[in-house]
Amino acid sequence: MDSLRERKKQATRVALQEAALRLALRKGPENVRVEEIAEAVGVSPRTYNNYFPSREHAIVAALTAARAPDIPAGVPLADGIIDAVVRFYTDPGEAMLIITTNPALRTCYADAVTGIEEPVAAAIAARGADPRTAEVLAAAVAAAARVALRRWLQPTGVPGLMMVSGTLPELIRAALAPLSPALDAVKTHPVA
Amino acid sequence: MDSLRERKKQATRVALQEAALRLALRKGPENVRVEEIAEAVGVSPRTYNNYFPSREHAIVAALTAARAPDIPAGVPLADGIIDAVVRFYTDPGEAMLIITTNPALRTCYADAVTGIEEPVAAAIAARGADPRTAEVLAAAVAAAARVALRRWLQPTGVPGLMMVSGTLPELIRAALAPLSPALDAVKTHPVA
DNA sequence: GTGAAAAATTGCGTGCACGCAAGTTTGCGT
DNA sequence: ACGCAAACTTGCGTGCACGCAATTTTTCAC
Structure with missing residues (x-):
């Protein structure tokens, strides 16, 4: 079409x-x-x-336009996903700065993380996980990414100023790390 | 006060x-x-x-009023959390039915799952996890619970695809199960 | 008690989201 | 080329969310 x-x-x-x-x-x-x-x-x-x-x-x-995370094969699932998410959120430009200035925009941007769920779920399912398991894990990954974003966008007490506690890639890696055991357990539960 | x-x-x-x-x-x-x-x-x-x-x-x-999940101690963390969430969402009455009738209400109800994050995070942190790890895992738990709710509230999908939903407790257990490895790994990362 | 500060309520005005019922454009079969 | 059906656009009306400033209520120190 x-x-x-x-x-x-x-x-x-x-x-x-x-x-x-x-x-x-x-x-x-x-x-x-x-x-x-x-x-x-x-x-x-x-x-x-x-x-x-x-x-x-x-x-x-x-x-966010036209960007989609692609998860590499051949590496441990957790690593692949973390790298993909980090790459996905590697700053596409300084236009991103306006996000920090507006609460409604921040919320909307955080909600947009949901967009990675489908590709991530597909990648997990491709490793042999049950589709429902994949869906849950993808949602968890997105939730963790949201936490990272929230930390990155966290406001200070001063109106208009944002406290940046590390680079976004670092924050994402830190936030996704606790999920690694669940992601890497996928192989051990191929209950398809 | x-x-x-x-x-x-x-x-x-x-x-x-x-x-x-x-x-x-x-x-x-x-x-x-x-x-x-x-x-x-x-x-x-x-x-x-x-x-x-x-x-x-x-x-x-x-x-949702006045209800807060309480996570038992002395059992594996994953089990305790799963039980607590199941208990939290055990239907207090059939008033819940109106939720299904209205899209906006469904969305709002699903968003309310966020309310369990803080208690869950506290419980995880109480087991010795780093607070940031606890926050991420709690968010993941909430996300999984949201998936379960979505599945439960999805009365009709594509015509032809069967509605596979069971009872809400079953759905919650199924949705939270994939996170168990991450939750039980908490002991192994006491990086406080 | 009394008065002033703090907090809550209210009315108003603005912009937004969206259902609905026309109008208008595009696609397609003949 | 024609014309109809489907898709898209538009104006309108309604209700909602919320900033703001004025008003009323509660608290607290004296």
């Missing part, structure tokens, strides 16, 4: 993402109205919400 | 929960307006939102 229709949809989706990000960078996320984004793209506000369920989602989508 | 002020706050909070639940049961969750709940309690709609951040939260709070 590479129809005109599909291409147009994708085009406006991307246009909305980019417009949202550009406006957020210029004016600060709080000062961007949905109406502006829509107008910048030449679309009605109502249509914006047909593409994105909230004001923040377009911005987050712009930062 | 058992001042008049505190007691009053708690009273209106409870009143709001109960009113919300009662109205939801009588008219269906979709047909309950925030205004009604507020009015039933004799409070302004604005005040409702000072107590609960959304329309659904009061209903969910009514079902």
